[in-house]
Amino acid sequence: MINKKYITIPELAKLLGVSRIAIYKRVKKGQIPATKIGRTYVITDQTIANILGKNVTKSREKQIDAAVRKIVLEYGEVLKQLGKE
Numbered sequence: 001m002i003n004k005k006y007i008t009i010p011e012l013a014k015l016l017g018v019s020r021i022a023i024y025k026r027v028k029k030g031q032i033p034a035t036k037i038g039r040t041y042v043i044t045d046q047t048i049a050n051i052l053g054k055n056v057t058k059s060r061e062k063q064i065d066a067a068v069r070k071i072v073l074e075y076g077e078v079l080k081q082l083g084k085e
Contacts, residue, residue: 005044005045006035006042006043006044006045007042007043007045007048008040008041008042008043009023009024009027009034009040009041009043012032012043012048012051015048016051024041027041027043032047032051033047034047
């Protein structure tokens with residue numbers, strides 16, 4: 001994936017295909033953990049792996065399982081019908 005230990009916000013924006021302003025906003029809100037070095041924010045490769053779904057923590061895995069169960073309960077029949085098409 002990425003051979004660096006850190007990546008800058010513009011590099012992450014390019015990697016994800018979003019604007020760097022969107023990444024800056026998420027950093028400011030605390031949604032993306034970043035460290036400020038001088039005037040530049042950097043994001044670790046571990047955080048990038050989490051964003052891209054390469055690493056899934058146990059708590060995140062439980063959230064995903066709960067969401068899947070909820071969707072299957074609510075839309076199970078619809079999903080079966082769509083699967084037949």
